[in-house]
Amino acid sequence: MSKPLCVLVGAPGAGKSTVGQLLAQAYGVPFRDTDADVEATAGKPISEIFIDEGEPHFRAMETAAVAAALAEHEGVLALGGGAVLAEDNRALLAGHTVVYLSVDLSDAVSRVGLGQGRPLLNFNPRATLRFLLDQRRPLYEQVATHTVGTDGRTPEEITAELVELLKG
Numbered sequence: 001m002s003k004p005l006c007v008l009v010g011a012p013g014a015g016k017s018t019v020g021q022l023l024a025q026a027y028g029v030p031f032r033d034t035d036a037d038v039e040a041t042a043g044k045p046i047s048e049i050f051i052d053e054g055e056p057h058f059r060a061m062e063t064a065a066v067a068a069a070l071a072e073h074e075g076v077l078a079l080g081g082g083a084v085l086a087e088d089n090r091a092l093l094a095g096h097t098v099v100y101l102s103v104d105l106s107d108a109v110s111r112v113g114l115g116q117g118r119p120l121l122n123f124n125p126r127a128t129l130r131f132l133l134d135q136r137r138p139l140y141e142q143v144a145t146h147t148v149g150t151d152g153r154t155p156e157e158i159t160a161e162l163v164e165l166l167k168g
């Protein structure tokens with residue numbers, strides 16, 4: 001089975017997209033992000049997919065993107081934060097090197113506050129993130145082969161830890 005070197009999972013704001021790119025650079029391998037794959041397929045941003053077609057349609061596209069990337073991509077792969085909600089996706093992650101980037105509520109809130117484009121967090125991001133973190137933590141833990149804490153640490157520090165962790 002062709003497989004990604006490493007798959008990053010975790011909540012919005014954990015830094016999957018940021019650390020994933022740095023880790024791919026460190027290894028000199030390609031980076032792929034299932035959110036970007038979904039946007040490329042749809043020809044529009046995730047925020048517009050949610051508005052035009054709704055979250056269930058986004059989730060179906062995401063599941064197809066996860067399956068394709070796990071089968072094809074040999075570099076570093078970042079998933080969207082909600083990809084672990086689908087049992088099909090969790091099953092597909094078995095046998096892969098999956099890193100859970102954990103983040104606490106306060107760091108997640110301040111990080112997502114820096115960016116746009118997460119439609120689930122448009123309304124009351126703090127309360128929504130609190131719910132998402134509680135709901136998903138067991139799912140991230142279930143699929144992870146490794147866990148790395150990101151609170152109060154720079155993306156470069158996290159990347160350096162990942163390079164060490166994945167050496168073995």
Ligand SMILES: Nc1ncnc2c1ncn2[C@@H]1O[C@H](COP(=O)(O)OP(=O)(O)O)[C@@H](O)[C@H]1O
Binds near residue numbers: 010011015081114115
């Ligand atoms: N360790 C970190 N410390 C501070 N800011 C971070 C860290 N990791 C990511 N960020 C910032 O937080 C925001 C969300 O990061 P992103 O990589 O998109 O997270 P995710 O893909 O997990 O939702 C971005 O603005 C990014 O620059």
Ligand SMILES: O=C(O)C1=C[C@@H](OP(=O)(O)O)[C@@H](O)[C@H](O)C1
Binds near residue numbers: 017035082119
């Ligand atoms: O947590 C979620 O359900 C989502 C997270 C987003 O990705 P990030 O985790 O990269 O922000 C993106 O897939 C979409 O907005 C839904």
Ligand SMILES: [Mg+2]
Binds near residue numbers: 033079
């Ligand atoms: Mg991301």
